[in-house]
Amino acid sequence: MPQITRDSLMSLESYAKVRPAYRSEMIAHKKNRSVALGGHVTLIFEDEKTMRYQIQEMLRAERTFEDAGIQDELDAYNPLIPDGSNWKATMMIEYPDPDERQLALGKLKGIEDRVWVQVADQPRVYAIADEDMERENAEKTSAVHFLRFELDATSAAAAKSGAAIRMGIDLVAYPVEAITLAENARAALVADLA
Incomplete structure (x- = not known):
């Protein structure tokens, strides 16, 4: 199964713009899971979608934009896919x-x-x-x-x-x-x- 990569994540700014709609979509997705x-x-x-959401939320909450911090989140959550x-x-x-x-x-x-x-x-x-x-x-x-x-x-x-x-x-x-x-x-x- 595909793993989430640094390049596939949204920037903090891009994520902030889509977060409300993305959150609603995720609530519906998790309901079936x-x-x-x-x-x-x-x-x-x-699944990949729930972990992508979790990573984006963690990066947002921690205001993480450095490569090392992003990689830490990827290392923590990719194994759960x-x-x-x-x-x-x-x-x-x-x-x-x-x-x-x-x-x-x-x-x-x-x-x-x-x-x-x-x-x-x-x-x-x-x-x-x-x-x-x-x-x-x-x-x-x-x-x-x-x-x-x-x-x-x-x-x-x-x-x-x-x-x-x-x-x-x-x-x-x-x-x-x-x-x-x-x-x-x-x-x-x-x-x-x-």
């Missing part, structure tokens, strides 16, 4: 109340390794989590994790031929039975496969 697992976990399945044989997602654990969130993150240690996807009747594929750095400590897990679901050729072919895609979480403290993706989400994920 978001999957709620229970009431407190959301997966946002990333699926490469044709996998799906990559940002997992957010969301509790509005800070005290409730703190308590929940202590109980949900290891959740990032228990999220799974399944195509048709193929075996479940468990997430490979946080390849860039550890996001869990002795007391709690993080509220944000980065997941990769590596599909074998049979699962990828089944997904591309229209098979159902299911997801869930296999953790005693937060079990989510298999949910079947709606067609808009299924189609968005299938587009990530080579």
Whole structure:
């Protein structure tokens, strides 16, 4: 899959001009790539478009225009673009109340390794989590994790031929039975496969 390059990014000035429309477009795009697992976990399945938006937003927020700073953002976010044989997602654990969130993150240690996807009747594929750095400590897990679901050729072919895609979480403290993706989400994920 294509990687984002320095030359393909907009300048800060150009981005400022298109940002409102681009942001609206991105909200609609992410809607098809978001999957709620229970009431407190959301997966946002990333692609080149979501990562391009994230990079542009980071450069804008940090007022970065030097080559080294831009390259740092590219190095951070390009690995989150699926490469044709996998799906990559940002997992957010969301509790509005800070005290409730703190308590929940202590109980949900290891959740990032228990999220799974399944195509048709193929075996479940468990997430490979946080390849860039550890996001869990002795007391709690993080509220944000980065997941990769590596599909074998049979699962990828089944997904591309229209098979159902299911997801869930296999953790005693937060079990989510298999949910079947709606067609808009299924189609968005299938587009990530080579």
